[in-house]
Amino acid sequence: MTATEGALRPLEGSVALITGASRGIGAATALELARLGAHCVLTARTQGALEELDDRIRAAGGQATLFPLDLVKDGEKLDLLGPSILNRFGRLDILVHAAGLLAKLTPVAHIMPRDWQEAVAVNLSATWRLIRTCDPPLRAAAAGRAVVLTDAVAAAPRAYWGLYGFGKAGQLHLALAWAAETANTRLRVNLFDPGSVATQLRATAMPGENPAGLTQPAEVAPGIAALCLPGEARHGAVVSHGRG
Numbered sequence: 001m002t003a004t005e006g007a008l009r010p011l012e013g014s015v016a017l018i019t020g021a022s023r024g025i026g027a028a029t030a031l032e033l034a035r036l037g038a039h040c041v042l043t044a045r046t047q048g049a050l051e052e053l054d055d056r057i058r059a060a061g062g063q064a065t066l067f068p069l070d071l072v073k074d075g076e077k078l079d080l081l082g083p084s085i086l087n088r089f090g091r092l093d094i095l096v097h098a099a100g101l102l103a104k105l106t107p108v109a110h111i112m113p114r115d116w117q118e119a120v121a122v123n124l125s126a127t128w129r130l131i132r133t134c135d136p137p138l139r140a141a142a143a144g145r146a147v148v149l150t151d152a153v154a155a156a157p158r159a160y161w162g163l164y165g166f167g168k169a170g171q172l173h174l175a176l177a178w179a180a181e182t183a184n185t186r187l188r189v190n191l192f193d194p195g196s197v198a199t200q201l202r203a204t205a206m207p208g209e210n211p212a213g214l215t216q217p218a219e220v221a222p223g224i225a226a227l228c229l230p231g232e233a234r235h236g237a238v239v240s241h242g243r244g
Contacts, residue, residue, distance in 0.1 A: 009037030010229055015089045017041045017081070017134065019071070019126070020099030022049035024199035025149065025224070028217035029096050032225040034062030038094060041085055043067045071099055071126040072118055078126065082133035092137035094228045095146040097130055100168075102201045108162040115163060123167025127174050135178075135187075143230035144187040148175040150238060152193055172238075179236035190227050193240040194220040215241065 016033045020026035022044030030040045034057045042050050042064055050066045057064045065088075069077055085092045101122035103115045127148065138144035153161050154168035172191060179189035196202065197220060198211035220241045226232065227239065 009035075010231075011094070012037035014038045014093035015041065015085060015091050016094035016096065016228065017043065017085060017092060018096045018098060019043050019130070020097075021053060022046045024098075024201070025194055025197060025217045025220060026096070026098035027053050028221040029098060029224045030064070031057060031060070031062075031218075032221040033094065033096070033228060034064060035060060036225060036229075038062075038228075039089070040064045041067055043069045043081070044099070045070045072121040075121075075125070075129060078129045079133055081130075082135075082137055086137045091141060092134060093141045093144060095130065095134045095138060096224060096228065097127060097146075097148045098224075099126060100149065100151075100201060101164075102204050103163050105160045105205060106163060107160060111163050119163050119167050123164065124170045124174075127171045131174065131178050135182075138187050139182065139185050142186065144185075145228040145230075145232060146175075146178075146187065146189045147224055147227045148189075148191050149224075150175075150191040150193050152195075176236055183235065188227075188232055188235045190232075190234055190236065191238045192220075192224050192227060193238060194224075195241045197241075 011033060016038040018026055018030045018040055021030045021042035030042055030053060034040050042053060044050055047068045050068060054064045054066055082092060099122060101119055103119040138146060150172050151168045153165040154172045157165050175189060175191050182189055196214050198214040198216055223241055
């Protein structure tokens, strides 16, 4: 690889795991990481959407591997994800956890058990499981990077957002604790707050909103990818889109 190619593809040879990759921010981030040279392991519930993304990545000259996974139902498969990637590729350099679930906007007193269980599974338990399964290979990587998508509601509770917000708050705490525990390693763990983005989650929360006036997933993907680069020095930071 020439110096010019290295500058254009700084993630060449690396392996990146992206959750929630079938659409929205996860898909846009996968496209960006693939453009930078990473082999992307894509996980989400929807097989068809993952195949469409795979086609887009390959059409742009990138590489991807599909790993359909339901974060609610497939906890045991999620636990094996890190070792499976290590066994197949011999390495895992990057984790981007973009999967999230709004469930319902409802008063705390009206939260139903099923909605609670799904929100816990996707927004909180999946983060814990991903840390457990990905921590060993990421620590072993020459420049391991982990980025967890967060939301401002995690630190600023709002009426009717309790079901979503408590999971994101717990996720924030787990990620920052992980960052503190890995401060003396080569692994860098950060969080990224994309703000108001035109995603399905946003459309569910604000059905009357015009998505054309919102930030698009492709606009926030470069900021997430920047936290995955080998030269990234930030650790334990909460980075907001547009604020660096």
